[in-house]
Amino acid sequence: MSIENNVLVKLNNVGLKQNQKWLVQGVSLQVEKGKIVTLIGPNGSGKSTTAKIALGFYKNIEGNVEKYTSNIGYVPQKISIDWTLPLRVNDLMLLTENLSDEVINESLTLTGVKHLKDKSLANLSGGEFQRVLLARAISKKPDLLVLDEPVQGVDFTGEIELYELIKELSLKLNCGILLISHDLHTVMSATDHVVCLNGHVCCCGSPSEVAKNSEYKALFGEQASQTLAIYEHKHDHVHTTDGEIKKK
């Protein structure tokens, strides 16, 4: 039934308790095909936990998760590659799926890091690494993308570019995206639904609705609601990651 409604994953009043402490409680949300749902909230508000519940990491949760796809691409919040494990970008691309060279090139080109294919991961910058992780997550054409702070370590212009790329990808792949925003000020225009968490769902709705919500204001302050920026701007050029400037 839910396939027809395009629902990919649905959380029904879920919660997780660890060591007698609720990490999150009473969260309901759903991600549909072609839609972007963004989770925002302060540190420790349960954003990552909620994403992991959606992915099915925890067995002893309250409430239930309905999952209608197993084809999932994931960009975890923290990933540190040990120096003892020599790994090139190409090896990372093949980590969970056997992909053809063509598909790998295509994904890396989409995120603008094709020139790094044979580079060692140890030599990448933070921003390059995030782009590679994103390329890896989209390479198997997932139905659902779960991105846990995908723009961390990326500079401001790169951040906007990456958000625009994510928006493009959701259209191109027609996948649902569950995005955890790195900072609450930059919830992009492409987001269809914002869920503001603080241990529970403090408010949710479209970006502009959430910005006006009084609970959101109480949580992040009056100023935050003004700076909840909705990016609708035009560039006449783009910076590729290998340092070139391209006219649009």
Next chain:
Amino acid sequence: MLDDFFIRALVAGIGIAFVAGPLGCFVVWRRLSYFGDTLAHSALLGVTIAYSLEFSIAVSIFLISSVIALILIQLQRKTNLPSDALLGLLAHSSLAVGLVVIGFLTFIRFDIMGLLFGDILAVNKKDLFIIWFGGALILITLKIIWKPLFASTVNYELAEAEGLNPDRAKAVFTVLLAAIIAISIKLVGVLLITGMLIIPTAMARNLSDNPQKMVIFSIIGGLLSVFIGLFSSLEFNTPSGPSIIAAALVLFIFSLLKVKQTIQLKN
């Protein structure tokens, strides 16, 4: 040809090197060297049980090592002690208990030095069969769990999120570690098996920029160590285990030259 003890030792060593290379890579990548050591120490207890019950040594070691691995997992869950303390506890207590039991079994003559450090004369035709047949099984199993094991070594959550079942792969890998210890104890000895897993791999790390290369180089490193070690063991009448490990160390030191060169090139 297999009637010559030296040829038998060589054939055994070659088989062990092929298995130790890829397993050793995972031991290094997953930081399990002390865990491997603990399993190896418990192997002595397995040997004593095998002797007193007149049971196959390899099977007995394999079972005891697996039991020790299970006990470790239980202790990690139920106590507040850090993993390295638990590993030390199990390693030394099982080695001690093994040696105490040997003391009681006065009716059997043990070559303790041989058990601890390997014995070039000890490998018989049946051992060769166990090493090559068991080794092939280990490699085939490793090939099957390679993808989930490798993915979860890079990032556990990623592997789990994308449906690869990393916990099962980890459990199977633990069994494989117990198995390689069981098949290589006669040639390398209880105290030095982990060296066979780690030192050629450490050498390979210095020479590789991707995981496949590292696996291949650690197999080559293991083979060279076996050849050099066994020939010098024959020549100088030294125990086989230490000779192989010492040869591996020399190779590792040579590999450091390559690292130095790369660092200079970078500058």
